[in-house]
Amino acid sequence: MINLPYKDNGLEPVISAQTLSFHHGKHLQAYVDNLNKLFVGSEFEGMALEDIVRKAPAGAIFNNAGQILNHNLYFLQFASTSESQHKPTGSLAAQIEKQWGTLEAFKADFESKGVSLFGSGWVWLSADANGQLVITQEPGASNPVVKGLKPLLTFDVWEHAYYLDYQNRRAAHLSALWQIIDWKVIEERYAK
Numbered sequence: 001m002i003n004l005p006y007k008d009n010g011l012e013p014v015i016s017a018q019t020l021s022f023h024h025g026k027h028l029q030a031y032v033d034n035l036n037k038l039f040v041g042s043e044f045e046g047m048a049l050e051d052i053v054r055k056a057p058a059g060a061i062f063n064n065a066g067q068i069l070n071h072n073l074y075f076l077q078f079a080s081t082s083e084s085q086h087k088p089t090g091s092l093a094a095q096i097e098k099q100w101g102t103l104e105a106f107k108a109d110f111e112s113k114g115v116s117l118f119g120s121g122w123v124w125l126s127a128d129a130n131g132q133l134v135i136t137q138e139p140g141a142s143n144p145v146v147k148g149l150k151p152l153l154t155f156d157v158w159e160h161a162y163y164l165d166y167q168n169r170r171a172a173h174l175s176a177l178w179q180i181i182d183w184k185v186i187e188e189r190y191a192k
């Protein structure tokens, strides 16, 4: 179970302390507890999360491991508004500009794919083996590693991520999230 690198109220007003405490302390904790029970004695016990997600068949082990991997990458990409680096720099910034023209155009594309994802899931920015960027919509617990991509940045569009603060206003939640994305973290993932 990951520890958060900020306080429960550290992402306010974008994400409230109440949402964060339920999302991290209840939802993610449940996925961790479930996986710890489910994989005992299976071929997946002790395997790295990414490997479980790549190899497990559809079912409970895949779902719980996928949700742990998704939430780890999600929670660790944030910093408070005052501490986050608000724009990408270097090779990541150049690649976004090459493919989308501007950062604003990329953000609009990413948000619209989050808004149009039907039901529960995740919208991701990933890199392929050549450093090309790609936005994917992943249903349920899936993660871009299943497609051989390197996951960089994600918005959780499960309702538990925003319902206490934004109710049905998913689009408003997604457009606010940019304020707490720490692009330094995304750059480090891209460079790996």
Ligand SMILES: [Fe+2]
Pocket: 023, 027, 071, 156, 158, 160, 161
């Ligand atoms: Fe979530």
